Amino acid sequence: MAHDTENLAIFRGLLKFKSNVQKIWGVLIFLSIVTTVEVILGIVKPESLMGMFLGMKILNWIFIILTIVKAYYIAWDFMHIRDEKGSLKGSIVLPLVVLIPYLCFILLLEADYIFEVMRTGFVSWNF
Amino acid sequence: MEVTANNTIDETNVWGGGNKPLKASYGKMMMWFFIVSDALTFTGFLVAYGFSRFKNIDSWPIADEVFTHFPFLHGVDAPMYYVALMTFVLIFSSVTMVLAVDAGHHMNKAKVTFYMLLTVIGGAIFVGSQAWEWKNFIKGEYGALETKGGQILQFMDAETGKRVALEAFATNIDSPRDTHLDSNGIWFIGESSLPNYSVEEVTGGFAVNESLVIKTEKIDETGHKVILSREESLLKINEAINVVEGANLIHNEYGNRLFADFFFFITGFHGFHVLSGVVINIIIFFNVIMGTYEKRGHYEMVEKVGLYWHFVDLVWVFVFTFFYLV
Numbered sequence A: 001m002a003h004d005t006e007n008l009a010i011f012r013g014l015l016k017f018k019s020n021v022q023k024i025w026g027v028l029i030f031l032s033i034v035t036t037v038e039v040i041l042g043i044v045k046p047e048s049l050m051g052m053f054l055g056m057k058i059l060n061w062i063f064i065i066l067t068i069v070k071a072y073y074i075a076w077d078f079m080h081i082r083d084e085k086g087s088l089k090g091s092i093v094l095p096l097v098v099l100i101p102y103l104c105f106i107l108l109l110e111a112d113y114i115f116e117v118m119r120t121g122f123v124s125w126n127f
Numbered sequence B: 001m002e003v004t005a006n007n008t009i010d011e012t013n014v015w016g017g018g019n020k021p022l023k024a025s026y027g028k029m030m031m032w033f034f035i036v037s038d039a040l041t042f043t044g045f046l047v048a049y050g051f052s053r054f055k056n057i058d059s060w061p062i063a064d065e066v067f068t069h070f071p072f073l074h075g076v077d078a079p080m081y082y083v084a085l086m087t088f089v090l091i092f093s094s095v096t097m098v099l100a101v102d103a104g105h106h107m108n109k110a111k112v113t114f115y116m117l118l119t120v121i122g123g124a125i126f127v128g129s130q131a132w133e134w135k136n137f138i139k140g141e142y143g144a145l146e147t148k149g150g151q152i153l154q155f156m157d158a159e160t161g162k163r164v165a166l167e168a169f170a171t172n173i174d175s176p177r178d179t180h181l182d183s184n185g186i187w188f189i190g191e192s193s194l195p196n197y198s199v200e201e202v203t204g205g206f207a208v209n210e211s212l213v214i215k216t217e218k219i220d221e222t223g224h225k226v227i228l229s230r231e232e233s234l235l236k237i238n239e240a241i242n243v244v245e246g247a248n249l250i251h252n253e254y255g256n257r258l259f260a261d262f263f264f265f266i267t268g269f270h271g272f273h274v275l276s277g278v279v280i281n282i283i284i285f286f287n288v289i290m291g292t293y294e295k296r297g298h299y300e301m302v303e304k305v306g307l308y309w310h311f312v313d314l315v316w317v318f319v320f321t322f323f324y325l326v
Helices: A020-044 A058-078 A086-120 B026-055 B081-105 B109-139 B199-208 B230-239 B257-290 B292-296 B300-325
Strands: B144-147 B152-157 B212-219 B225-227 B240-244
Touching (some): A020 A058, A020 B081, A020 B300, A058 B081, B026 B257, B081 B109, B081 B300, B109 B300, B144 B230, B199 B240, B230 B240, B257 B300, B292 B300
Antiparallel strands (some): B152 B212
16 A cells, blocks of 8 residues: 555545544544443443344444444554555455344344244243 | 565566556455454354354343452442453554554654554553453352252342352351362362352351342343342252352353353453464564564565454454443
């Protein structure tokens, strides 16, 4: 990667930095804010976020989404995916974006099914 | 390596390795593909954890009740603060790494050296914190009973609502039970150590302490563990067959034993990645000092090891979420 091709804007161009070093510190501040929000939510556990949405607590959905946001900025700015050629970007990101949700889907669905079988079946698991 | 350094390639030599269709050197691309496969490995582990958790969704341990320690704060209930600190340490060492890569692009040897050193220190702090976390987890805090079905029974004071340790109420019965070493019985059956108390000592102490009740593994609709009444507790305690103190791969005083297995396996595998990352960083650090990359004309090696280091950070972000937050 030649350093004259660095893309110095984050948040879709909303925030532009003057140099690469400045961008690094900017991303650090952003990641720290996200982590702090996660920790505060984890400690306070606001009652309003305890409702269920698609089989999981809203709070847990927030945690997972914030995690993916953090992962995006680590990969895009610390690992410089932002500056790579489109074809390399795709060959790295696409397999993960396709396979990981697929694996999550089949295994978690199966686990939920087993949970129901164990709960409603005739065999007692707590003896 | 000379492939990356060589800028005067014969343009017609497409199949000779001179062409870089992805605008990335061979070494960097291989590091990326290793990271993709390693990411899928971690996905497998974390999804397997999710599988066990969804399968036992109504009895899974609550992380806030398991990881409550903070250095120098004994007996203070401090969930999450310590792992949050570890997360910040790792993110910060990621930043120093990316600063080292940036300094490498400007061929600034002194800065690369300094930032690599900071990265190594950050990684070492993280591995040390991980070890401390494991020590607390293995040692356990309160102790519990295990039933025949493998359920964990923990003890609470019904008046204060606080957990009670076994040592606070177990009676002292002179027991003839000795540690079973494989040298004095059947050779393939042995045990490394006995718990400090026998089941009789714990049940005896429980019977005379009127304020004690049992906290079960089950989670109610509000997300809290079900606490039995005194009468139910007195019945339930008869099902106990084992005393459990701390956690290992077979028993786990915090609840479902799979929780401990996955904790050891996933944080252990991640910790091993951090450890090897620190070792590789140290090697690169000395190479930088010796001027290897200065002579080579570029600091791409720092960039490659940086990719690995950021990946380790990336994995921790997910481990942190799925073990401590969700």
